Every structure is written in C-alpha cells, then in structure tokens.
Amino acid sequence: MGDRTSAKGSRSSTVDGVRREAIALRRVDDLDPVVERIGTARYVLLGEASHGTSDFYRWRAELTKRLITELGFSFVAVEGDWPDCHRLHRSLAGTPGAPSDPQEVLATFERWPRWMWANEEVSDFALWLRLLNASRFADLPVGFHGLDVYSLWDSLRAVLGYLSEHEPDQVEAARAAMRCFDAYGEDPEDPVAHGRGIAVVPDGCADEVVRLLTELRRDSDEEPLPGLDERFVAEQNARIVQGAERYYRELLSGGPASWNVRDRHMVDTLERLMRVYGPGAKAVVWAHNSHIGDARATDMERAGLVNLGQLVRERHPANDVVAVGFSTHHGSVVAADSWGSPPRRMRVPDARPGSTEALLHEAVGERDSLFVFGAGSHEWLRQVRDHRAIGVVYRPQAERAGNYVPTVLAERYDALVHCDSTSALTPLRPLEREPVPEAARTYPSGR
Template sequence: MIHASRILLSLMLLLNPECGLVAFGQVQEYVAKNAVPVRSIDMHDTGYADLAPLAGAIGNKRIVMLGELYHGDATAFRAKARLIRFLHEKMGFNVLAYEADFFALNHGWDAYKAGKISIDSLIYLSIYPIWTQCNEWQPVQQYARDCAGGRELKLTGFDNRGYSGYGLKHLAAAIRSYLDSSQIPFTKSTAYGDYLKYLRAAPRITGGAQRGKMDSLIHYTALILKQLPDSARNSFYGKLMESQLAFYKMDIYYKFDSIYSKTGKDYPLHDLQMAENLKWLAATKYAGEKIIVWAHNMHIEKGNAAATHHNQYNSMGYYFTQDTALNAQAYILGFTSYAGEGKLQLTRPGEKVTKPPRKSIENWLHQRGHPFSFLDFSRLENEAPFSMKTYINTEFEAPWNKYYDGIFFIDEMAPCTGLQ
C-alpha cells in the first residue's frame, strides 16, 4: 500500500521536479554540517565532552523526552542510560518519568519514601517487563538504586493502560480510601457498592467479554469525576480517575468497536490521557523540577499526524506541546538506526532492521562512519518531507525537524537479551 505522504511527495515532484531535490539536498547538507559523533554509550563513561553539543541544544529546558525505535532496542537502552546519568549529574535533571503505570509509580514512590516498599520492588512491580527483564536495561535500575538516599533520581510514570503488579495489589484499595474521604454524594448511594465490586474485579473483566460490567464502570467513573470539585480534579486521584475512565473506554473500543475490528486503527485516547498525566506531573507534582521522559518515538513526537498521515493518531508529544509554556520547556530527542536487529517484545524473535533508502537521514549519518551521532534540528529551516525511521522498521517521509528537536543515531542496533 502506497503511503499518503509518499503520494504527496510524488505529486510535488511531478509539478516541480526541483522541489524534492532541493529539499533533500538541503537536509543532506545540514546533516553534513551539524551531525556530531557521540563517543560512547557506556553509562560508566563520565567523560562528557562528546555530549556538550546535546547540552547546548537542551540549554535551560527542563523536560527532555528520550525515544526508541523498538521497546526491545538494547543499544538505545544503553545510550539512554548514559544520557540519563549525564542529565542527572551534570544538568540537574532529577525526575525520570516512564511510559509505565501512572498509579503505581506515583502512589508507589510515596510508599517507597515512607519505607513501605524497596526501590527494587517498586521498579519490578511498576515498570513494564519489556524494560525490567532486559539485561541491557539493568544499569538504569542500578543507577536509580545507587542514587537512593542521596541526590536521588525520582521515579514516576504517566501511562494509563492496564495493571502492573503494584496496581493489582493496591489500586482498588487506594481509590476506595480516597473516595470514602471525599464526601461526594455518589459514595452515599447504593450504586457505590456496585462500583467498588466492579473496581475490584476490573483486572478480570477488562480484556474480556463482560460488556455490561465495563459499561457500568465507565458510567460510575464518569459520575465520580463529575462530582469531584475542581481542586480534586487536578489532584493525583483526579488524574487517576481520568486515567481509569480512559482505560475502560480503550478496553471497550478494542474488544467491541466495529471500527477497530474492520480497520485495526488504534484508539487516540491513550496518547491524549498520557499527555494529560505528563502535564500534571510537569505542572503540578514536579513543578519547576527537571524531568526526563522515557517512551517510544511515536509517543513523544510533537507534529500533527494528520499533516503527514504517517501515524494513525496524534501522539502524547503533540498534545503535550500544544501547551505553549510546556512546549518552550521541552526538548524531544528521537532515536533511529541504520542497521542491526531489534525486538518488539522480549518473548518475540529479533527483527532485522531494514536498509534505509539512499536519500534518508540514516544513510547520510551512516556514511559519516560514526557508530553513534547526535543531530540537533533547531537550525534546520525545512518544511518539506524527508525520509527517516521513527517506528520500528517503517521509513516515512515527513518534515521530521517539526516532529523532533533532535535525533540520536545508532548505526547498528542490537536486540535485548532477557534476564535468566
């Protein structure tokens, strides 16, 4: 199937044969002049002179988003580990926000600080196994452990999907405790008991065929949100109830909606809610603090999906940066690779990275001969599409400098190896 953005570019070339050549030539020249080698992705390499260009590009921004092509990209994990240490030790970033359980990594962090859970247990029970069960990710956990009790790296999360091990154990009880103290009218009604029953059963009825119970959960959760005062809506539990409502709606969509069964089109509410959670973290819980965001490329990109049709829906990064104040404080770093092998999940076999086109960011960076490179897009005045990978093995043409502030290039990716 020919992608819409490719059709658009072909039409542009038919109308003006020089158009595409000028755009590609401009980007290729920019890469040649501005890409800088990164010497190492070893977390223990603290000679940070090679990261000075990245520090200069970030400047005084306080939110840095780090992407990845695959959730099983071991080389990117190693690179991100070094970047996290650099950002923490040299640039004052003190919060690490994961594309992982919003409830667990916020409620759980408070429990850790109160001495109720170890940091290792919190990480194991709250962050998804695609990272925690990967050998090459382990230096990140070790670094968080080493920082505990000193100049700590705070852990948090913003994903509203599913249930982590921590959530399975604590979510229902935490929500009930909060609602019991809220004094909203719903808690005095007979329906409150039904809601609590469905809430406890939610891990079993989500993803199943119990449509009636899911509809009731959606109805009751929406009613709770309507009755919460504005001050509570902007609290952790207000955002948690919003996240639960979005999750229940997602479950209904994927299991019962004919649009998904016919088209396979993903549900945009997921990224929208992640953006709302991340906004709350940046503007309320960690206001004024410096935050590192760990997520997939497709979640952090800030361009409008409809402009290029390379994605099915707008991303978390798009919704997050619609807030002009937060956009001014954010630096979004995508990751891409020329060759190698990655994994979608640890349990799946590796997938060979497809060779990129001759006129692509990956090929131009590969020709420079460096295993790792950083390219800042801030001085690239380009509106025309050019070719780059941002999702697994999919190469698309888009004005990627409008979607990412910079790119970390890995010449050869390696897949994660699972813990024994």
Template sequence: MMADIETKRAEMVERQIKGRGVRDPKVLEAMGRVRREAFLPEHQRDAAYADRPLPIADEQTISQPYIVALMVEALALSGGERVLEIGAGSGYAAAVLAEIADEVFAIERHGTLASKASAALQDAGYENVRVRHADGTKGWEEEAPFDAILVSAAAESVPKVLLEQLAKGGRMVVPVGSHKQAQELLRYTRQGDDRFDREDLADVRFVPLIEEPVNEGEPNGAARVIEPRRQSGGDLPELIRSQAEPFETIDDASLDPLMERIGDARVVLIGEASHGTSEFYRMRARITQRLIEEKGFNMVAAEADWPDAARIDHYVRHREALPADWEAFARFPTWMWRNEETRDFADWLSDWNGRLDMEDRAGFYGLDLYSLYTSAQSIIDYLEDVDPELARTARARYDCLSPWEADPAAYGRAALSGEYRACETEVVTMLADLMRKRQDYTAQDGDRFLDAAQNAALVANAEKYYRVMYYGSRASWNLRDDHMFETLQNVMNFRGSDAKAVVWAHNSHIGDARATEMSQRGERNLGELCARGFGTDSYRIGFGTDHGTVAAASTWGGEMEVKNVRPAHEQSYERQFHLTDLPGLILPLRAGQELDVTTALSHPRLERAIGVIYRPESELASHYFEAELPRQFNEYIWIDESHAVSPLDTDVKEGLPDTYPFGT
C-alpha cells in the same frame, strides 16, 4: 499440495488476523474456510495467503486478508442476515460474508470483474450470493432494506443512498476520506428513520494501484501501504557529517554541547525508534543523568503504566516498602521496561536520591493507561485505609469491569457490539467522588492521594480507551496521548514550580505529530501537546538506527524474540544517516547557516518506527511513515548498528531492599 494450502490458510488466520486482535469466532471460522486462491488469477495463487493485497483485473486489488476480517467483524453479524457489499472485486469478501449471512448481494462496477467474481463464487459453491454489474453508489434498492452493508472502496463522503437502504438496527461499514492515503473506517448504525449512530473504527488506506512494484516484495497498493516519494540522495550524507557531533560508542559521546542547547527547558522529551534497542535506552539514561545532576530535573515520566512506575518510584525515592508480590512490568510487553538497561538507571537514581532530602529527590512516574485493573485495585487499597465506606462503593462500581480482567480489549468489543453495557458512568462517578474529598485526603498523605487520584483518572480514561481502541481508530490514539499529557501536567503541578521533567517514550509519541503524516489522519501526540503547552520550554530528541537486532514480538501478547533489523529503506531518513559511515552522531536540527542540514532534511522522507511488534517481512507497510525530521525533533541521535535490550528474569539477588521493583 492441498495440505500445504490448508496449512498456509490456518497460519494466515492465526498470525495475520487473530494475532492482530480479531476475536469474533464466526469471522475467524469464515476466514479459515474460504479458499482465497480461488479468487485470484492463476499467477497470483502462490501468494494467496501473504499478508498483503494482490492485483487482479482492471487495475483493482483483492484486499489484504486482515482488512477483510476487520471490516466483516465490524458488521457484528450473528447469522441469518441479508448483506449488501459495494465493490465486490474478485468476490473474496462476498464469500467470507456468505459463510456467515443468509444472503449476500454484491455490486461491482467493472463488468469483467463482476463476471469473474460471479463465476468464482459459483465454482466455490456459494449459492447464497448474487453479483450485479452496476454503480454501487446507488445500492440495490429493489432488494433493500439490508441488515448490513459493507463498502469496500473509499468514499469522499458518506453515501446517503446506502444509509437509506439500511434496515432499522442495521450497520454499514465504510472507509471515508478525500485523501488518497488516509481514510477513516466508519460504522453507522440505524436507530430510526433519520437517526444514525456513528463510530470511528480504524485508520485505513485504500489507494490506487501503483504502476511499479514497491521494493522488498511489498504490495502494489491498498490499505496501509505507503507509496514512497522519490528523493535523490545528493550530498546530504556529507552535509550531515559536516554538521554532526560524531561518537564511536555511547560512553564516549560528548554531551556538553547538547546540554548547552537544551538550555533552560523544563520538559525534555527523549525518544526511541523501537521499544527494544539497548543503545537508545543507554543513551537516554546518560542524558537524563546529566539533566538531573546539572540542571535540577526532578521527574522521569515514562511511557509506562502508572502502578508499575510507582513501584520504581518507591525504590528510587526510598519510600515505604511495597507488598513483596508486586512486581513491576510483569505483563506484556515485559521487556520494554523490565530490562537491564532500565534497572541500571533505577539503581543509579536510587543512589543519587539517597544523598538528598525527600522533597528534592527525583521521582519516576508512568504516563500510560493500560493498567486498568491494577489501577482499580490500587484505588480500593488506598481507600480501605483512608475511607472504608467509599472503598466498598469503589469495589462495587469497578465490579462492572471485572468480567474482562484477563482480556481488557474484549471489553471494547462487547461494548461496541451491544453485548454488554459500558461502565463509563461508574468509573467517572468514582473519579468525581475521589476528587471531591481531595482536601481531606491530601492532608493525610499528599503522595498517596496523588497516586490514587491518578489511578482513578487512568481507569476512567482506560475504560473509554478500550471502548474506542478495539479497531485502532485515531480516537483511541488521541485519547491515549491526551491522557499522557494530562498526567505529565498533573505530576508537574504536584511537584510545584520547580518541577522539571524528562519524558521517555517512543519517537512516535515525543516527536511533533504536525511534522508527520499522523496529522493528516487527525492524530495528535504528546510531543505536539508539549510544544503547544510549554512552547520553547520543551525540547524533543529523536533516535534512529540502520541495522542490528531488536527485542520484539511477532504478534500482540507473543513471546519476545531477538529479531534482525533490516537495513534502512533507500528512500528513508535512516538511509541518509547510514551513508555518512559514522557509527554514531548527534545532530542539532536548527536552521541558520548558509548551507544548512536542517533545510536539506526538510523535504519529507520515510522514517522507521518499530514498536513492541516487528514484522520485517512487511516492513515498508508496517513500520514506515512520512515525516519532516527538523520539524519533528530539535535533535536527532543516530546509532548505525544497534542491539536488543537485555530482558530480566524474575529472580532477585539476596540482600536487595524490600522496595526492589524488578522481581519477587
């Protein structure tokens, strides 16, 4: 029995904590040593290492293990500190802190919990923890100052009394926000008597315990758990059927009405409800082909890294050959674009462009910013040809980033913890130097300068992104989508007044964020920015599915798996579409009829989003959010049963051109 518990604890650390990006070895070791079951009621101990919070006494919860690890890591403890915890609960987080710090002072406002926590900590052998039954908002003045303060409950505003009890250089981590389902995890570092640095670390949810258990074995309430709004089904599925354009298969779906509704839009954003579903990719390709053939669209801009997409662009526009060892989409998640579905579209586009003059050919561009080091090397390679002196300067400036080439996210942690200086000045200066010589470089080769300039902008934004993304805050999300929008604008400006772009990205990026709970968290996205920037010249198309298979990993950097997609949650939009009993449909989301489906769909419901990671065991908490579908999209395409994309290997058949992007 003991061996089973030890195994579960080790798996928890590996999958739930390390697998989600916590890297501090002291935190990982502490989480591996503390027996979570010792801080739970007897009837909850079998679930001690589940990936969820659990109810304890007085309508309180013991936090999800990942949340505890995330917050403790944010304190950046090195050992030997005096730490104050507000909201001790069961004593579990205090035990984790006690594994690292010298002294832990824990305050709990519920007397019963305070007594139980103190007893549990003593029984577990933690002699360096003191528990006090008191009002945590007042802190523990007689023991102040503290090197670190951990606040384990949501505050409507930053507790000034607690800030005053921080030692100089001390750090406080606290969730702040008045909305019960959305708070921001903040870190304050005391620099002087009245000077505090603030950092936004993560979007979290600390919500009250709900009375009834949520379906599918979900947690009873705490960080990242949605309390679903009850919606009656009524006759909505029948209303959807009456106004939808049904189809049996992707190939026989009629796109003529959709083309008419798109009209003269210059930017058409086409989404996907997962990063690994074949039908989404194939239908998106069909729509894009029609837009290129019939409406003169000359750009495909994808949620892909700029250098990888450039490899595709060289192939489809028949530009000069690239180095044979440059493979497109060779890093995690390789299957997202390195699949048969994307290759088939690239082959079609290459054939189409072969009939046109170079200036009329449709290009393929990447909007994303993860390719920090590939982009830096591309800039250096470009400058070696056009300006060797500036190339030497670029190499020296980008050397600042080189220690983290194998793990860029570690750069963010090093910068945040103060273990390493940020490289912001170097990369921003490099971009400025490049742009100052825009006219000279453009005269030599406009396409190559666009590529270099965009790579330089990417490195500057990526450096900042990796600094702010480490804890997954709204700032990193906004920076990434701002970058994608700016890249789209830059390429459209480069292509001139006739530029018309199709955008390929996840639903969460191309749907209007103002119609989702993202807006409550202060997040914006590419769809919202396009709606604001292009107005009626932009058009948004979303996708959904009920069940089938999907290509995804279990953890970031993990192996691709073909996973079964669970049938849609009963309170979701997807459930309503599944109840139509149609294998596929296209639904225009426009109000105006007396009995209008758009009006009926306007009541907020849950919507599913599967990225490159899929955790069906915690699907409600991990993969659903609240949205208003008709405000989010102009069209919605439903495919009831869907299947995983077909990933490519790295071998290339003989006889393919040197520019072929999908292998070596």
C-alpha cells in the same frame, strides 16, 4: 545527461550537509551540544525508534543523568503503567518498606510487553537513580512515574485498597461504582477483549470512581508530596480507570480516537505531575518517537492523530520544550511476532533506500552520531523522508512495506541521536528460543 548530473550533485550536496552537521557520539561528554540546546527547557522528550534496542535506552539514560545532575530535572515520566512504575518509584525514593533493589521491583512487572521496562538497561539506570536519591539528604527524591492508560484492573484494585485503608466509610460506594466493570473478564494481555467488554459497561461508570476520589481530595487539607502522597496516587489511579474506559471503548470503533485518548491521557498525567512537583519542576519523558515527536511533522496529522510531543508543544512556550528522536540503520531488536506472544531477538535489516536512516548511514557510516537542529541547519532536515518506527510487534520480512513514517526531521524533533548499528536490549526474563506462530490479530502496533 544534465538532469542526471544535477541529481548526483544534489545528492552529493545533501550527503556533505549531513556529514558537516554530524557530531560523533562516543562518550557522555559528546552530549554537550544537546545539553546546551536544552538549556532552561522544562520538558525534555526523549524518544526511541523501537522498544527493544539497547543503544537507545543507554544513550537516553546517559542524557537523563546529565539533565538530573547538571540541570536539576525533577522526575522521569515514561510510556509505562502507573502502578508498576509507582512501585519502582518507591524503591528509588527509598520509601520505608519498599525493596532496596530496583531490579527486584522490575522483575515483578507483568503486563505485556514486560521487556519494555523489565530489562537490564532500565535496571542499571534505576540503581543509579536510587543511589543518587540516597545521597540527596533533605532534597526531594527524583521521581520515576508511568504515564500510560492501560492498567485498568491494577488501578481499580489500587483505588479500592486505598479506600479500605484510609476511607473505610467510602468503600461500599466505591465497590458499587466498580461493580459495573464486572460485566467483562480481566485479560490484561488482550486489549480487544477489554474493548468488547467495555462496550457493555454503562456510560460514566469510571467517572464515578474519579468523582469519589476528587471529592475526597477537596475535603483534604493535605498538600501532596511528589509521587509519594497516597491520596494523590489513588486519585491518579482513578483517572487511569476513567481514561482506560474511554480508550477501550474507542479501540473497538477503530480510527484515531483510541490513540488520541491515550496520548491526551499521558499529557494530562504529565501536567498533574508537574503541578505536584512545584513551580520549578522539570520533566524528562521517555517514550517511542511516535509519541514524543511532533505529529504535525508526519503523516499522522492527515490521519487525524495527535500525540504527546505535539500537545506539550502546543501548551507551552517553544523554549520550554525540547524533543530528541532516535534512529538506527541496522542491527537487532527485541520484539514479538504478534500482540501478546513471547518476545524474541530479531534482526533489523538495512534501512529502506531513500529513508532518513539510509542517508545517515551513507554520510556517517557505522558510528553513533548526534544532530542538533537550528535555524542554519542544512536543507536535508526540512525535506520529507521516511523515518523508521519499530513497535513491540515487528515483522522484519515486511520491512520494505511498512515500519516507516514520512517525516520532516527539523519539525518533528529538536535533535536526533542516530545509532547506525544497534543491539537488542537484555530482558530480565529469558527470551524464547524459537519463533512463536503468528496470531491473526496484530493490533495495536505497540508504539
């Protein structure tokens, strides 16, 4: 009886601790404590517990607006493809010849999962940023850039296009370097097919593309403009080719290597952007919790995985980096039944008993809440609990068996936004009305 009473008392104390630390999140002004916590930080990593939840995107956008207007952040870097995001960046920066309507650019995003960026929530933020940039006159535009590694074919074409226009005498050398990729076909929806094809591509094939572009840069006296300089963009595309080759090779062998190649590539891209934006640059990163939360505070470390959040923390002083995670107890989400299949709106069932989300729901009920972690935080933040993670591939019926990452919150993030009841985001393209058959292959998970 004594042990049972003690357990009840401990649980009650934990719930009370959560209630005391919860900050009701109703208006943009309620974000003040996390803006204050960010302070002079130069890297702010904003997560999401899924790629298809409106509430995460909207709160993330509102916090980002404040970081740009109040703290002078220089650019937003997202878990998206460089070529697609660069087209959007040109629109937001008001580059001559670029579409004036950001939604027009977002509607051209083709690689699956399109809904991650081609949605109403991102469109609203993009329009806000375009209008802000138009009002900044002589100031450099706030950028919007992709960090990911998947765009092998688009990046190859972009490199060749740049050389054809600016360095025609180098085109034949580039074609020769790229010819080795002809050994396999292009299927942007099928990463496994990419991997099988890459297995027969000669080692160092992509390195030749990078070497060609980096040598051109060494010969140039031009200083790159943030995200707009064509030579810098071409070099970045060449580095994506190099990273994609490594990623798809590792994908076939399994294990943690492909994940690590991808996250290291994202961090390296982020650092290149920081250098080109200048000594006072500040970056906001939008990516899944699995990327922005420190891997060392989860079971990812035991599996040999590193991630963007860990690597940025390792490379910079502690007060230069702030990571904000997101969570939900129940609601709806846009996701797909299998990799490459049409997305649909799915129900997100109540969180698993004993999870972080279940605890927050018990303590604060159906309201959005903010938690900012500090030295005096309650012990519940330093305990290991399951923490929900939904990818672009999602099976609600298997919720109890998967979709959770054992996490010590106070070590993984510096703050958490909890949206207890959430709604699916709104893709720019109509969703499928009926569920699609589940395919046999479901890798990768799409986080």
